[in-house]
Amino acid sequence: MLPEVLGNFGGLRLDAAVVSCTGSHYLLTPEGDRALCAELSERAGAPVRSAALAILDTARAVGAERLVLVSPYEPWLTELSHAYWESAGLTVDRIVKIRAGARFSPYDVTTDELVAQVREAELPEDATLLFTGTGMFTFDALAELGRESGRVLLTSNLASAWWARDTLGLPADGPDAHPLLRRLAERTGARGRASDRDGTGGAGRTGDHGSTGGAASGRDGAPGPAAVAVP
Numbered sequence: 001m002l003p004e005v006l007g008n009f010g011g012l013r014l015d016a017a018v019v020s021c022t023g024s025h026y027l028l029t030p031e032g033d034r035a036l037c038a039e040l041s042e043r044a045g046a047p048v049r050s051a052a053l054a055i056l057d058t059a060r061a062v063g064a065e066r067l068v069l070v071s072p073y074e075p076w077l078t079e080l081s082h083a084y085w086e087s088a089g090l091t092v093d094r095i096v097k098i099r100a101g102a103r104f105s106p107y108d109v110t111t112d113e114l115v116a117q118v119r120e121a122e123l124p125e126d127a128t129l130l131f132t133g134t135g136m137f138t139f140d141a142l143a144e145l146g147r148e149s150g151r152v153l154l155t156s157n158l159a160s161a162w163w164a165r166d167t168l169g170l171p172a173d174g175p176d177a178h179p180l181l182r183r184l185a186e187r188t189g190a191r192g193r194a195s196d197r198d199g200t201g202g203a204g205r206t207g208d209h210g211s212t213g214g215a216a217s218g219r220d221g222a223p224g225p226a227a228v229a230v231p
Contacts (some may be wrong), residue, residue, distance in 0.1 A: 014046045016167045018054060018160045020134045023073070025052040026080040030088040047167060051134055051156045056088050057166075058159040062152055062184065064128040066091040070118060072098040072106040072136050081132055096121045098136075106136040114141040128152040134160075142180055152184070 019025070019040075025033045033050050040048040049057075059067070067085065069092050071078040082092050098117050100108035114136070123129065129145075131138050134156045142153050158180055162172050165181070173185035 014044065016047045016049070016164065017044060018164060019048065019050045020157070020160060022050070022052045022055075022081070022132060022134060022156050023077055025050045026077070026084040030056065030084065049160075049163060049167075051160050052084060054163040055130065055132075055154060055156060055159040056090075058154060058162045058184075059090060059128070059130075061162070061166075062128075062154075064090070064152060064154075066093050067128045067130045067154075068092075068094045068096060068121075068123055070096045070098060070114075070129055070131045072100070072104060072109050072133050074104045085130075093127070094121075094123070096123070106133040109136050111137060111140040111144070114138065115144050118145060123151070125149050125151065128154065131155040139180065146180070146183055153180070154184075158184070 017040075019037075025036075028036060030053070033053055037048050037050055037053060067090055069078070069082060069085065071081060073081065075097070078095060078097065082095065085092055096118060097104070098109055098114060100106075100110070100113060114131075118129070118141075129151055131142070131154065136155075138155045138157075142155065142158075145151070146153055161178065162181060162184065165172055165174070165177065171177070171185070172181045174182075177185075
């Protein structure tokens with residue numbers, strides 16, 4: 001289905017695309033994910049990246065080797081996520097399971113619930129937190145949590161936007177970047193090149209239910225590159 005979706009943009013010639021779904025890619029393992037994205041890139045004629053691989057790229061760029069997984073998934077999917085990150089060489093020190101009320105439902109987690117459950121976990125000040133799941137609202141929660149500590153805060157969509165800007169040649173700390181991207185760049189000392197340039201690179205102009213900054217015009221004389229997020 002993905003090749004058909006990527007080929008369905010008519011006259012808009014994409015410079016890059018990101019597959020904004022992490023859950024299904026956990027089943028592929030990082031190696032399988034890279035192979036799929038390489039195939040999609042070749043067929044689309046532009047770099048394609050999954051949100052999961054964008055997280056790995058961004059984690060590498062900021063020097064993160066260990067992380068705390070903040071997951072709104074059902075336990076079985078959290079375990080698949082855990083296995084994916086570990087197989088990619090990251091050490092998951094702890095898992096914070098996030099609930100919407102009494103159940104697991106990424107789309108229903110409120111900002112207050114997310115902030116409260118992260119605070120209750122009493123995480124180390126130097127921890128790298130990965131809020132996984134492209135459907136969970138995180139912008140307001142990250143802004144609030146970011147005021148409390150210098151922790152590195154990553155999300156599926158923030159990483160996708162970071163990688164999108166990198167692929168399009170736009171620095172994460174640029175004046176038009178979202179404050180969360182600029183904070184990430186400032187906190188880590190990272191300035192740009194997030195990708196590993198393995199030929200499967202891609203990007204999507206996306207955000208946790210909001211744009212984190214990027215270009216959106218085509219390559220046909222318009223002022224900038226075209227990138228798209230594919231759910």
